[in-house]
Amino acid sequence: MAVTLADVAAHAKVSSATVSRVLSGNYPVSEATRTRVLRAVDELDYVLNGPASALAAASSDLVGILVNDIADPFFGIIAGAVQSETGGTAGDEKLSVVCNTGGSAERELTYLTLLQRQRAAAVVLTGGATEGTAGHADAVAAKLARLAAAGTRVVLCGRPPLPVPPEAAGGEPPAATLTFDNRGGAQRLTEHLLSLGHRRIGYVTGPPDRTTTRHRLEGHRAALAAAGLAEPGAGSGSGSGSPGSGSGSGGLGRLTVHGTFDRSSGYDATLELLRREPGLTAVVAANDTIALGACAALRDQGLRIPQDVSVAGFDDLPFSVDAVPALTTVRLPLHAAGARAGRIAMGREAVPPGGVATVRADLMARASTAPPPGR
Amino acid sequence: MAVTLADVAAHAKVSSATVSRVLSGNYPVSEATRTRVLRAVDELDYVLNGPASALAAASSDLVGILVNDIADPFFGIIAGAVQSETGGTAGDEKLSVVCNTGGSAERELTYLTLLQRQRAAAVVLTGGATEGTAGHADAVAAKLARLAAAGTRVVLCGRPPLPVPPEAAGGEPPAATLTFDNRGGAQRLTEHLLSLGHRRIGYVTGPPDRTTTRHRLEGHRAALAAAGLAEPGAGSGSGSGSPGSGSGSGGLGRLTVHGTFDRSSGYDATLELLRREPGLTAVVAANDTIALGACAALRDQGLRIPQDVSVAGFDDLPFSVDAVPALTTVRLPLHAAGARAGRIAMGREAVPPGGVATVRADLMARASTAPPPGR
DNA sequence: CGCTTTGAGGCAAGCGCTTTCCCCCGCTGT
DNA sequence: ACAGCGGGGGAAAGCGCTTGCCTCAAAGCG
Known part of the structure; x- marks a missing residue:
């Protein structure tokens, strides 16, 4: 039905082998032949058959x-x-x-x-x-x-x-x-908050079964631990090898709430955090999208950012610099x-x-x- | 090198045709044979060769x-x-x-x-x-x-x-x-602004050679025209058929500035708009991303949104509802x-x-x- | 009980390309 | 002038699969 190599070959009065060679370019072909073939390809509106090509060339x-x-x-x-x-x-x-x-x-x-x-x-x-x-x-x-x-x-x-x-x-x-x-970035972020003087820092994580979630949380806890603020019930970041131990939401401290990597979970989790610890002065989110939800929740509770509560994200997605106020975050050079x-x-x-x-x-x-x- | 249909066939002691039929499923094969074949596929860790399949099946x-x-x-x-x-x-x-x-x-x-x-x-x-x-x-x-x-x-x-x-x-x-x-949405958006009482409305478009840009601009102008506010030098939205006429940036009114569909162009264009018309009370952007840039520009000029200047976007991307203030826009049911x-x-x-x-x-x-x- | 129907499965012909050989032709070396 | 050589190009063998056609056996039928 469609135009094939053989059609082009006939039209250009060469063998199909030659046409293939012209098209793939990895074989010497005289200039005259090459133009003739290319002309034929053009005139017949030929398009290589990908599957056939892939099959033959493996x-x-x-x-x-x-x-x-x-x-x-x-x-x-x-x-x-x-x-x-x-x-x-x-x-x-x-x-x-x-x-x-x-x-x-x-x-x-x-x-x-x-x-x-x-x-x-x-x-x-x-x-x-x-x-x-x-x-x-x-x-x-x-x-x-x-x-x-x-x-x-x-x-x-x-x-x-x-x-x-x-x-x-x-x-x-x-x-x-x-x-x-992720671990290092998260650690530096929390250190930044600590150095500003924050002590009651809430954390909204991503889905518990992602390594990204875990590593960011580990960094956060490492910073906390270094400041002598280890959360109770939190097995501070150790071996990364053992998956089996528990389906995730066990072992989190009071100031850590699991979410998914989306805005609404950030909103809900922040509300929950506020309930658990009304004196919270900072919320660290496992990514920028969660942070946006956190901001919305805080604002809805009448809290000002950053005067009342600081908020930080992770990833530095394009919209983060446009948030009001511009979001403190960890830049990942994604591009x-x-x-x-x-x-x-x-x-x-x-x-x-x-x-x-x-x-x-x-x-x-x-x-x-x-x-x-x-x- | 890789396992082929024939290998599977040999292993299952059937012909390769049968294996193919089992895998494609569009041919009656007895239950016993089918399981035998499937077992062989599994044991040999066979994966169909896509190109070959595509070639044969066209x-x-x-x-x-x-x-x-x-x-x-x-x-x-x-x-x-x-x-x-x-x-x-x-x-x-x-x-x-x-x-x-x-x-x-x-x-x-x-x-x-x-x-x-x-x-x-x-x-x-x-x-x-x-x-x-x-x-x-x-x-x-x-x-x-x-x-x-x-x-x-x-x-x-x-x-x-x-x-x-x-x-x-x-x-x-x-x-x-x-x-x-796009045309209708843009028109309704501008009508909304007009009904709020705005008369000096700036518009930041997208790239001039996109139909999307053109249609949104046409809707905007149609609304303006209906309110007796046609911009000078703007050929109000008419035939969509003739591409040739000018490379775009001609014929725009004083309150319309071309941008690209990104944030920074929204920022720059808004500054330009403000320069042309300091008494501007609203900025309509051709999409939400531009609107974000517009917001940033206005804010940097010390203008409050919406008290001093209203801003509207288009598309209703997820971040728009999280902008501060939440962005008025036109929702496109993208999903x-x-x-x-x-x-x-x-x-x-x-x-x-x-x-x-x-x-x-x-x-x-x-x-x-x-x-x-x-x- | 012999013959037709039918379901299961084998055979083999490609699908359209790439690539290995091989041949032909014109050129160089002596 | 002839063997040698090298580059351009042809013939044909697959690549691994799908599918039309055919066979064979078991089942259905009068």
Whole structure:
């Protein structure tokens, strides 16, 4: 039905092999022939058959990007940056397949299989891995190893490195990893609050089964602990290896409330925090979106920011600087990290030594934090 | 190198045809055989070769989504919604390929060709079509017609319908279209401001070569005109057919300033507006992001919102309700529209009669607009 | 009881490309 | 002038799957 290579070949009076060579460009073809072929391609309006090409060449030009939620600017920015490196650059353009996992390891696995099926050239995984469902995390790791073995480049961006498989401890890491310094950033943020004089600091976390959530909380607690303010009932940030222990909401201190990474949970959690500790002088949120909800809740309670209560977020999404007052937060260089991930995925940049690079997370002190009312 | 169908067949002691039938499921296979095959698939860790399958079956399970900028929540939300319908639902899961066109018709064309090459099952185009580069718009339309002819479902979401090709005036429209009521929404928004008593209303538009920009501006002017306030030098919203006339920034009234769809252009444009007309009592922005920039600019000039100047946006992105004060805007049901586009793309929902459906745009009057200071 | 119907599964022909061989032709070296 | 050589181009063998067609056996029928 459609125009095929053979049609073009006939039209240009050459063999189909020649046409293929002209199109792929990796074989010497005389100038005369090349123009003749190109003319024929043009006249017949020929478009290469991707599947056939991929089958014959045993490679495709698809790059997969797994995100938790594409509607969330956090992921949107990363995905966009990855694309800017993998996308329609003349020459070796790749098509990027963005897959919404919703943060579920199960769907992650599904998509990974789908991408494996397409023989994707590379896969970039972003977002926190869900650790909840025990078997899945391992299954994901195993799948990634298999993808890597099949020649797909695997890059993790903004998630912790894969556990090194015990059997192949010496081998190449199956995935290049760009991990954000969530722990350090969170720690610096809370230190900032402490140095302003805050002592009653509430914390609104993300979903308990995300590593991102856990690492940020650990940083927060480390800062608290260093100031001699360890919360009761909080097992301060220790080993990151043991998933099993409890489904999450146990063991949190009185000033820590779990939420999801969205605005309304930030709103509700802040109300809850206020109920538990009316004398709160600061609220730290696990991300900017939660912080926005926190601001709304505080304002609805008649509290002024930052005069009565300071608020801080994490991520430094574009809207944060426009919040009123401008939000103190921790900047994650999402675009830069995504772009780097994209370059690694394209094989244009070397994998960081050891397979893992930590991306810095800088404190952005802005107007939403100030000394507590007492001082 | 990889496990193939034949390997599975050998392992299960059946022919490869049978394995294929078991996997595709559209052919009667006895229960005993099916389990045997499935077991073999499992044991060998077999993954179908997508390209080979697509080649043989002459169809693929890719859906393309073209957006201007995936990092922009406007597009992120639509893309996410499309995916929720086309994505990993058990059974006929499709992989969605998100392509950032950056609003350039040229890149749009590039991606369309790439998708055509992949024999995509469907393509959803969002975002305003750039009309600037004359030939490209036609080329895009022609390409879409060709895609449609080749069996790819084409859906336009949030952009105007394709011009009906003169030759095939009676035929099926090549694309199903979901178009936002930008003109009507903008008109209602400006009417709202007028009814509050505003007369000196500044307008910050988007890029001049987008239909979205134009339609919103037309609605704004229609409202102005109806109130007897037509701006000098503004050819009030008339025919939408003639692209050629001028590259855009001519013909705008004194109170209209062009920007791009981003925050900083909103900031700059608002400053410019203030310079031109210090007595301004309201600023209408072509979208929420611009409005945020406008708010920042006004605030930096010591003006209060809404007591001194009212501000309104368009789109009702999630952050708009959290702006301080909450932003008056026009709500576009992005998620619903995207989901519907996805369903149409999957062939699960009928194309609207005539091929075109208009999606409503409702005024959301919030705290950022109030009567002007005089009254 | 022999013959037709029917369901399950095998055979093999491609799908449209890439790529390995190989050949042909014109050029250089001696 | 002839063997040698190298570059441009053709023939054809797959790549791994889907599917039309056919076979075979068990079941249904008169």
